[in-house]
Amino acid sequence: MASFAKAIVDGILGGAVYALMAAGLTLIFGVLDIINIAQGILVILAAYLSYALSVHLHLDPLLGLLITIPVMFLLGVFIEWAFIRRLRGRERTAMSLLVSYAVAVIIEGVLYQSFGSTPVTLQSWYATSTLHVFGFFLPYIYLIGFGLAVVALAAIYVMLYRTTFGRTVRATVQDKVAARLIGINVDRIAALTFGIGVAVTAAGGMVFGMTNAFNPDSGYDLISRLLSIVILGGLGSIGGALAAAMFMVTAEEVVNIWQPTWATAVYYVVLVIVLVVKPAGLFGKQAARAQ
Amino acid sequence: MNALLRTEEVSKAFGGVQALSDASLEVAPGRITGLIGPNGSGKTTLFNVITGYERADSGHVYLDGKAITNFRPARVFGLGIGRTFQLTRIFPSLTVIENMLIAGHLKHRSRNPLAVSGGAAARHHAMGLLEFTGIAGHAGALAGTLSYGQRKLLELAYVLVADPDVVLLDEPAGGVNPSLINHIGDRIRELNAAGKTFLIVEHNMDFVMGLCHDITVLDSGTVVATGPPEQIRANPRVLDAYLGSETDDND
Amino acid sequence: MIASKVTATQVTAPRLRPAQLSRAGAIVAVLAALVAFPLVITNPAITNYGVLTLIFVAAAASWNIFSGYSGYISLGHAVFFGSGAYFTGIATKDWNLSGSAVFALLPLAGLVGAVLAVPFGLVALRVRRHTFVVITIAVFFVFQLMAYNLQSLTGGTSGLLGPTINFSPATFNNPFYYIALIIAVIVVALSFLIRRSRFGLQLRAIRDDEDRAAGLGVKVMPVKLSAFVISAVPTAMVGGLLWYYLGLIDPSSGFDPLFDVAVVLMAFLGGLGTVTGPVLGALLIEPARLYFQQQTTYIYLILYGALFLVVILVLPRGIIPTAAERISGWRARRKGSTGQVAASPAPAGPDAVTDRASEPA
Numbered sequence: 001m002a003s004f005a006k007a008i009v010d011g012i013l014g015g016a017v018y019a020l021m022a023a024g025l026t027l028i029f030g031v032l033d034i035i036n037i038a039q040g041i042l043v044i045l046a047a048y049l050s051y052a053l054s055v056h057l058h059l060d061p062l063l064g065l066l067i068t069i070p071v072m073f074l075l076g077v078f079i080e081w082a083f084i085r086r087l088r089g090r091e092r093t094a095m096s097l098l099v100s101y102a103v104a105v106i107i108e109g110v111l112y113q114s115f116g117s118t119p120v121t122l123q124s125w126y127a128t129s130t131l132h133v134f135g136f137f138l139p140y141i142y143l144i145g146f147g148l149a150v151v152a153l154a155a156i157y158v159m160l161y162r163t164t165f166g167r168t169v170r171a172t173v174q175d176k177v178a179a180r181l182i183g184i185n186v187d188r189i190a191a192l193t194f195g196i197g198v199a200v201t202a203a204g205g206m207v208f209g210m211t212n213a214f215n216p217d218s219g220y221d222l223i224s225r226l227l228s229i230v231i232l233g234g235l236g237s238i239g240g241a242l243a244a245a246m247f248m249v250t251a252e253e254v255v256n257i258w259q260p261t262w263a264t265a266v267y268y269v270v271l272v273i274v275l276v277v278k279p280a281g282l283f284g285k286q287a288a289r290a291q
Numbered sequence: 292m293n294a295l296l297r298t299e300e301v302s303k304a305f306g307g308v309q310a311l312s313d314a315s316l317e318v319a320p321g322r323i324t325g326l327i328g329p330n331g332s333g334k335t336t337l338f339n340v341i342t343g344y345e346r347a348d349s350g351h352v353y354l355d356g357k358a359i360t361n362f363r364p365a366r367v368f369g370l371g372i373g374r375t376f377q378l379t380r381i382f383p384s385l386t387v388i389e390n391m392l393i394a395g396h397l398k399h400r401s402r403n404p405l406a407v408s409g410g411a412a413a414r415h416h417a418m419g420l421l422e423f424t425g426i427a428g429h430a431g432a433l434a435g436t437l438s439y440g441q442r443k444l445l446e447l448a449y450v451l452v453a454d455p456d457v458v459l460l461d462e463p464a465g466g467v468n469p470s471l472i473n474h475i476g477d478r479i480r481e482l483n484a485a486g487k488t489f490l491i492v493e494h495n496m497d498f499v500m501g502l503c504h505d506i507t508v509l510d511s512g513t514v515v516a517t518g519p520p521e522q523i524r525a526n527p528r529v530l531d532a533y534l535g536s537e538t539d540d541n542d
Numbered sequence: 543m544i545a546s547k548v549t550a551t552q553v554t555a556p557r558l559r560p561a562q563l564s565r566a567g568a569i570v571a572v573l574a575a576l577v578a579f580p581l582v583i584t585n586p587a588i589t590n591y592g593v594l595t596l597i598f599v600a601a602a603a604s605w606n607i608f609s610g611y612s613g614y615i616s617l618g619h620a621v622f623f624g625s626g627a628y629f630t631g632i633a634t635k636d637w638n639l640s641g642s643a644v645f646a647l648l649p650l651a652g653l654v655g656a657v658l659a660v661p662f663g664l665v666a667l668r669v670r671r672h673t674f675v676v677i678t679i680a681v682f683f684v685f686q687l688m689a690y691n692l693q694s695l696t697g698g699t700s701g702l703l704g705p706t707i708n709f710s711p712a713t714f715n716n717p718f719y720y721i722a723l724i725i726a727v728i729v730v731a732l733s734f735l736i737r738r739s740r741f742g743l744q745l746r747a748i749r750d751d752e753d754r755a756a757g758l759g760v761k762v763m764p765v766k767l768s769a770f771v772i773s774a775v776p777t778a779m780v781g782g783l784l785w786y787y788l789g790l791i792d793p794s795s796g797f798d799p800l801f802d803v804a805v806v807l808m809a810f811l812g813g814l815g816t817v818t819g820p821v822l823g824a825l826l827i828e829p830a831r832l833y834f835q836q837q838t839t840y841i842y843l844i845l846y847g848a849l850f851l852v853v854i855l856v857l858p859r860g861i862i863p864t865a866a867e868r869i870s871g872w873r874a875r876r877k878g879s880t881g882q883v884a885a886s887p888a889p890a891g892p893d894a895v896t897d898r899a900s901e902p903a
Contacts, residue, residue: 035672086855093672094615095854098806101617102850105803109843220799224683227676235673261691268680268687275677276665344757364757382750384815385743392740393747394758 003257006136011250013142014211016149019245021204021222022229023153023238024197030173030236031193034084034096038104040223042198045107046072046205047214048115051122061122061206062144068202076198077191079103084194085187104219111216119213127210145207152200153242160238169193173236221264228267232274293356295320295488296372296457301340301350302512303333310336311512313350318457323479323489325503325520327496329533333512334492335377338459342374343367354457373455377462377492379442383435387426387445390434391417395452420448424478440471447475451482458482460491464498476502500524508532573727580719589715593787595828596722597780601801602808602820603729608773609806610815611742612766613749614671617802618662618678619777621685624796625658626651626778627785631702632695634786640705644786645721648779655778656771663770667763682797689793701792704785718787722780726821729776734817736772745769746815803846804831811853813860822861 025039046068053064083103087095121127126140160166172179172189180186208214208222229248233240248267256263294317303311311333318324326334339345341352343364352360354370362370382390395413421427424444429437434445443463450458463479464472476498483489493499499506500520508516508523510532516523523529580589601623609616630651634644666677689696696702709717736742744765747755756762785791808827813819827849834842857864 035676083851083855091613091671094613094675095858097615097617097672097675098810099851099854101803102847102854104847105800105850106844106847109840109845109847112840112843221683224679228680231673231676262687265684265687268684271680272665272677275669275673342757365759368757368759376754380751380754382747382754384750385746389743389746393743393755393760 004254007253007257008250009136009138010142011253012246013138013146014253015246015249016153016242017145017204017207018225018229018249019242020149020152020200022226022233022241022245023156024200024204025226026230026233026236026238026241027156028194028197029230030238031169032080032084032096032190033093034087034194035093035100035227035235036194036197037097037100037223037227038079038107039100039198039201039226040221041104041107041111041216041219042072042075043201043205043208043222044214044216044219045075045111046202047122047209048111048120048205049202050206050209051115051120054122054124061124061210062126065202065206068206069199072202072205073195073199076195079198080191080194085190104223108216108219115216117215117217119215119218120209121213122206122209124210139211141207141210145203145211148203148207152203153238156196156200156238165192225264225267228271232271293320294318294353295355296341296490297353298337298341299351299353301337301347301352303336303340303345303348309512311340311347311350314509314512314514316507316514317517318488318490319505320488321483321486322504323483323491323502325499325506326490326492326509327494327499327506327523328509331511332509332532334509335461336512337509338374338461338492341367342372342459368453368455371453371456372459373450373453373457374459375446375450375461375463377465379439379446381434381437381442381445381449383433385434386431387421387434387437388414388417388430390445391420391448391452394449417448417452420451423451424448425474440467443467443471443475447478455487457488457490460489460493462492462494464493464495472498576723577720580713580716584712586712586715589719591829591832593715593718593722594784594832595824596719596726597784598804598808598828599821599824600722600726600729600776600780602805602812602824603726603733603817604773604776605805606773606809606814606816606820607729607733607736608769610809610820611737611745611749612769613815614667614766615675615806616678616770616773617675617806618666618680618682619773619805620797620799620801621662621678621682622655622658622774622777623781623784623801624685624689624791624793624798626655626781627791627796628689628696628702629654629778630782631704631785631791634705635702641708642717644705645717645783648721648725648782651782652775652779655774655781658778659771659774660767663767667766667770682799682802686793686797689797696793699792701790701796702785704789707786707789718783721783725776725779725783730817730821732772733820736769737817741765741768749815800846803850804828807846807850807853810860811849811857813862813864816860816862819860819862 021039021043025036028034028036028039049068049071050061050064053059053067054061059067079100083099084096087099124141126144128139130137130139131143132138158166160169168179168184169189171182172184172186176186179189212218225248229244230241232248233242233244248270251270252263252266255266296316296318298314298316300313300315301311302309302313314333314337316326316337326337328334336345340347343359343362343366346361350360351358354372359367359370382393385393392413395417418427418430421430424447426437426441426444426448429441434442437445443465447460447463450460460479463475467475472495479489479491479502491499491503500523503520505518506516506520506523507514508526508529515528515532516526518526579592583589601619605616605619608614630644630647633639633647633650639647662681666674666681669677690698692698707714736745744755744760747758747760748762748765752762781796785796804827808823809820810823811819811826812821812823831842831846834845853860
């Protein structure tokens with residue numbers, strides 16, 4: 001049963017990283033009612049950025065985060081300002097899916113053009129070495145990823161619940177019209193939130209890039225996992241995303257022990273089952289809204 | 292007198308807010324009954340409970356003596372109760388005439404699902420109603436392009452398509468200019484003379500007092516007075532309800 | 543986002559004969575041209591464009607029957623496309639078919655699509671619209687995964703090869719062209735019939751206000767599900783046709799995320815929820831896509847995405863409705879009267895004073 005225990009540990013550690021990326025996605029939905037399908041390819045983009053920095057500037061990816069996080073943040077702000085903000089009307093959420101899908105396709109094309117289709121990986125001393133503790137070999141990168149995720153999620157939590165900015169964000173989530181009426185600059189909140197939601201992909205991208213060989217095509221698989229996690233946890237709930245991510249990744253690791261080829265199907269199967277039983281997701285906030 | 296539509300001690304709470312408590316209301320057949328009360332008194336909630344858009348926590352609703360409590364909207368609609376919505380809920384991307392056809396689709400059905408929607412009879416009927424309310428000229432226009440007043444008229448025509456016995460109107464005169472209000476009032480009187488029963492929620496006092504035979508006053512979810520207009524106008528409890536409680540939430 | 547088909551026809555009076563006749567005439571002319579096309583232009587490189595474009599006309603129009611009319615955006619129709627392709631491939635192999643006999647499999651492929659659509663729809667249509675989209679994506683990936691993993695059935699990563707086809711090289715494309723044409727014509731005709739039928743009216747009402755429609759007695763779930771199943775059939779059929787035409791299908795081409803992007807873009811560009819919109823969209827986009835794909839760069843991805851963005855942000859209702867509105871507005875201004883068409887709001891009347899937009903954003 002050692003492999004079982006290992007699967008659980010890997011699941012928790014790996015799940016934290018997915019939770020971070022999913023948290024960005026669910027935060028964006030909670031504040032803007034937007035489903036950012038581009039989140040997957042943005043992670044890949046961030047991974048490629050880290051890669052480029054490491055190959056051309058010999059910058060260690062962890063240090064590279066100092067650059068990639070602000071870059072991704074600004075990119076997120078730009079995307080919101082340029083495209084998402086123009087969406088209006090009742091079908092805004094459905095349209096956002098299409099718009100972000102379009103943005104994702106563009107980014108994918110740019111990545112293919114710039115880097116080609118050969119898979120690459122991020123290299124670093126901690127990518128392959130492990131920590132030997134309690135009979136487990138824990139890859140350093142997983143620990144770092146877990147650490148990054150914990151720090152980032154804690155930071156998001158603190159921001160949301162302990163700062164004035166966070167309060168205005170939560171007010172916007174509750175009622176945009178009321179927020180506007182009391183002087184909150186909803187547009188700015190939207191842009192900043194989108195930026196934050198995308199900025200977390202920098203960390204996720206680094207960890208992902210180090211633990212996987214990736215190419216532009218990897219974005220699809222990634223976004224489908226993130227979507228499953230976010231829906232399972234309930235659109236808009238960060239805590240839900242965390243729980244769902246841990247659960248899904250652990251489940252995948254466990255299934256992987258017996259049936260590796262079907263491991264990724266776990267995501268979808270669980271998702272479908274949960275949605276059949278509880279259409280709003282485990283912690284969904286949308287129960288009363290029509291359509 | 293036997294009430295055609297009756298609610299008996301209906302209660303409904305939303306979270307911590309008790310929207311209705313033991314609300315009992317009677318609508319006599321062939322008469323126009325008004326339902327008034329300050330903002331937040333529960334008028335639209337009562338409508339929603341009667342027509343099945345909300346479930347009552349307790350209490351009953353009777354149509355012609357038969358219980359229809361918590362029936363689904365479609366069923367209530369099929370039993371002969373029609374209603375309009377405060378914020379007009381028309382289908383904006385369908386044309387006006389198509390809106391009418393959807394409202395009446397249960398009555399005029401053909402076996403072939405691919406048959407052109409609405410045979411001649413249905414369209415004729417629909418056009419007749421559009422003429423009655425005065426917007427026949429826009430039959431081919433997309434409902435989404437109608438002005439607010441025109442939408443109100445469409446909602447009115449809508450509710451008549453299925454020829455309901457009881458018509459529930461939620462603020463038919465809300466946000467509409469005076470000449471149109473008179474127009475609507477006249478139409479209601481005409482329909483009432485032809486036998487239809489009305490229950491009308493309204494804030495416009497002149498409209499209500501001038502149109503309704505009986506008036507029920509709701510305040511904070513309970514019925515505080517009921518009777519003919521002159522009585523209600525002079526009732527101190529009613530004045531109290533309006534002037535005393537300045538709650539500002541919507542129904 | 544509302545797609546509008548402006549109905550400029552009178553409501554109660556019988557339709558004007560000349561307009562109806564000229565429309566029918568135009569349709570006949572277009573059909574004749576399409577039929578004659580491969581006989582006149584015999585260059586296979588060009589008729590190849592024809593085959594693939596018609597396949598996408600059918601796919602886009604088919605997708606539109608469900609998503610365009612009901613407003614539930616499906617990003618998983620590739621499931622039907624790929625399943626149709628794989629079914630046709632597997633059946634051809636198992637039953638040892640070749641030549642024209644394979645074409646007889648296509649209706650069966652359509653049936654496979656329908657059968658898949660039932661449980662798919664029952665699960666997916668219970669949830670809200672944006673969750674629906676995500677479920678379609680999830681199911682899509684499940685199918686792609688199955689295509690990779692069920693190797694004995696699907697050939698895994700290498701996919702399924704088609705048998706050698708003994709059609710003469712000069713007119714090789716033609717049978718495929720005509721079959722695609724037939725399917726496309728049927729789908730478009732079906733789309734037209736549905737749109738003006740009671741069924742179509744119910745779908746469109748669902749798109750506008752599902753709860754209100756339900757309150758008026760529309761049986762929402764059966765209506766949505768029927769549209770979903772109907773739209774699956776032609777999609778699966780053209781999937782099968784494409785497999786036979788290309789002689790190969792593999793998980794990444796059979797279950798290609800860009801298939802849905804293409805189909806959605808075509809329908810949006812031409813006009814979501816209209817009859818001719820998807821056709822126009824396919825006619826514009828597919829030849830362009832083929833052309834760019836042959837340029838061996840990934841520029842076409844960038845162009846795709848950019849075009850998609852432009853369409854959604856600038857022309858959300860698509861070309862046909864926007865054009866129709868412009869034309870009718872121009873016509874109305876010319877005549878100086880308000881016709882019964884949508885663009886001009888009501889003339890002064892009892893409601894002139896308190897006009898106010900009441901659609902909640």
